[in-house]
Amino acid sequence: MNKLAILGGSKAVVEDSQHEEMFCWPIVTEEDEQAVLEVLRARSMSGLDITKKFETEFAEWVGVKHALGHCNGTASLKGAMWACGVGAGDEVICPSMTYWASIVQALSFGASVNFADIDPDTLCIDPNDIEHRIGPKTKLIVVVHYAGHPCDMDPIMEIARRHNIKVLEDVSHAQGSLYKGRMTGTLGDIAGMSMMTGKSFAIGEAGMMVTNDRLLYERCIVYGHYARTGAPSNYNPVDKQVHDETLSRFAGVALGGAKHRMNQTCAAMGRVQLKYYPERIAEIQKAMSRFWNLLEDVPGIRPHRPPLDSGSTMGGGYFPRGLYCAEELGGLSCEKFCEAVRAEGVTACNPGANAPLHLHPAFHEADLFNQGQPTVIAFGQRDVRQGPGSLPVTERINEIAFGVPWFKHDDLEMIEQIASAYRKVALQAEALQL
Numbered sequence: 400m401n402k403l404a405i406l407g408g409s410k411a412v413v414e415d416s417q418h419e420e421m422f423c424w425p426i427v428t429e430e431d432e433q434a435v436l437e438v439l440r441a442r443s444m445s446g447l448d449i450t451k452k453f454e455t456e457f458a459e460w461v462g463v464k465h466a467l468g469h470c471n472g473t474a475s476l477k478g479a480m481w482a483c484g485v486g487a488g489d490e491v492i493c494p495s496m497t498y499w500a501s502i503v504q505a506l507s508f509g510a511s512v513n514f515a516d517i518d519p520d521t522l523c524i525d526p527n528d529i530e531h532r533i534g535p536k537t538k539l540i541v542v543v544h545y546a547g548h549p550c551d552m553d554p555i556m557e558i559a560r561r562h563n564i565k566v567l568e569d570v571s572h573a574q575g576s577l578y579k580g581r582m583t584g585t586l587g588d589i590a591g592m593s594m595m596t597g598k599s600f601a602i603g604e605a606g607m608m609v610t611n612d613r614l615l616y617e618r619c620i621v622y623g624h625y626a627r628t629g630a631p632s633n634y635n636p637v638d639k640q641v642h643d644e645t646l647s648r649f650a651g652v653a654l655g656g657a658k659h660r661m662n663q664t665c666a667a668m669g670r671v672q673l674k675y676y677p678e679r680i681a682e683i684q685k686a687m688s689r690f691w692n693l694l695e696d697v698p699g700i701r702p703h704r705p706p707l708d709s710g711s712t713m714g715g716g717y718f719p720r721g722l723y724c725a726e727e728l729g730g731l732s733c734e735k736f737c738e739a740v741r742a743e744g745v746t747a748c749n750p751g752a753n754a755p756l757h758l759h760p761a762f763h764e765a766d767l768f769n770q771g772q773p774t775v776i777a778f779g780q781r782d783v784r785q786g787p788g789s790l791p792v793t794e795r796i797n798e799i800a801f802g803v804p805w806f807k808h809d810d811l812e813m814i815e816q817i818a819s820a821y822r823k824v825a826l827q828a829e830a831l832q833l
C-alpha cells in the first residue's frame with residue numbers, strides 16, 4: 400500500500416478543487432434567478448404574496464397545516480419558544496451538542512437551560528437523559544435533528560406528553576429527514592428551522608416555523624408578524640387570522656418587539672428550490688451511501704446514519720459526520736487520524752462537531768437583563784448550570800466524531816478517491832503511532 404501522505408507518501412486525492420461542482424450548494428439555476436428578479440422588478444421584497452405561496456407549498460411538502468416564513472432560523476425558533484409559553488423562571492431542556500441558535504433565545508425570555516447529553520450513535524439528544532431533568536418549571540424540550548439525523552422521537556414524545564411539556568424541533572439541519580417514515584418537523588408540537596445559505600434547504604437569510612397547532616401558529620404571528628395580526632395593513636387586509644381574543648387585542652403590534660418577516664427574494668427562491676429539493680437530496684443520499692458502502696469493512700470508522708431498514712433517513716445530509724472508534728485503531732486519537740486524512744487531500748476531515756454549549760460562558764455568566772447576576776439563574780428557582788464532566792458523551796465529541804465531505808452528486812470516481820483516503824489512513828493507523 401502507498402505510504403501515508405503525512406509521512407511523505409503521495410496523496411490519495413488528487414485535487415478536490417477540480418471538482419467544485421461536486422460541493423457547490425445550493426444549486427442555483429436560471430429559474431431561481433428569474434424568480435428573484437421578478438421580486439426586484441415588482442419591488443415587492445417586503446410583501447407577503449409570494450411568501451404565502453411558499454408557506455402553503457412548504458407546509459404541503461412537510462405535511463403540516465401551518466407554515467410561517469421568517470427572516471432567519473434563529474427568529475423562527477425564538478417565536479416558537481414564546482408560542483410554547485416559555486417565560487421568566489421557566490426551564491427548557493436542550494441537547495448541549497448544537498449550534499447556539501437552537502437555544503440561546505431562551506435566556507432572552509428569562510428562562511434557564513438544562514442541557515441534556517447526546518446519544519453517541521445518533522449525536523442527537525439522548526432520550527434517557529431527559530426525564531430526570533424535568534422540574535416544576537420545565538416548559539419545553541428542544542430537540543435538534545443533528546447533522547440531518549432524526550432524533551428518537553417516540554420516547555421523547557412519550558415523556559413530554561406524560562409531563563405535559565411541549566416539544567420544539569429544530570429542523571435546521573434536517574429538512575426532508577424521515578423518522579420511521581415520518582417527516583421531521585411534524586413529530587413534535589412545533590418546529591423552527593434555518594434556511595440560510597449554508598444549510599441543507601438554502602435560500603439566503605430565511606427560516607420557517609411549521610406546526611399543526613393553530614394556536615401556536617397564531618402566537619408566532621403575534622410575536623413577530625404584526626402585518627398579519629388582523630390590524631389594517633397594506634400587505635394583509637384580508638388575513639385576519641388571529642381568533643384568540645386575548646391575542647387579537649394587540650393586533651398591529653408585534654409583541655416580541657421583533658419583526659420576523661421573510662424577504663420575498665428568499666421566498667421566491669424557496670419556491671423554486673422546493674420544486675427540486677426532493678430529487679436533489681435523493682442524489683445526496685445516494686452519494687453519501689456510496690461513500691459509506693465503500694468503507695464498510697474498514698475498522699475504526701462508521702457512518703453517522705440510522706439503520707438502513709428503519710425508515711429513517713438523513714435528509715439533505717447537512718454537516719456529514721463519521722463516528723470514530725479509537726479502540727479499533729490501536730488507540731490512535733481522532734485528531735491524529737483526521738490530520739492524516741487531511742494530508743491525503745480531504746479538507747473536510749476535522750474532529751468533532753459543534754462546541755458543547757453547556758460549558759459556554761453565555762449559560763453561566765451572561766447578564767442579559769442588567770440585574771447584576773447571570774440570567775440563567777436570575778429568575779429561576781434552582782441553579783441548573785453544569786460544569787465540565789457533567790455531559791460525558793457531548794464532552795468527548797472530538798474523540799467520537801469527524802467530518803466527511805458533503806457530496807452533492809453521485810460522482811463515482813470522486814467518491815472512490817475520497818473514500819480511499821479514509822481507508823488508507825485507517826488501514827495504516829499503526830504507522831502513525833510509531
Ligand SMILES: *Cc1c(COP(=O)(O)O)cnc(C)c1O
Binds near residue numbers: 497500
Ligand atoms: C443555523 C442554525 C440555526 C440558526 O438559523 P439561522 O438561519 O442562521 O438564524 C439554528 N439551529 C441550528 C441547529 C442551526 O444549525
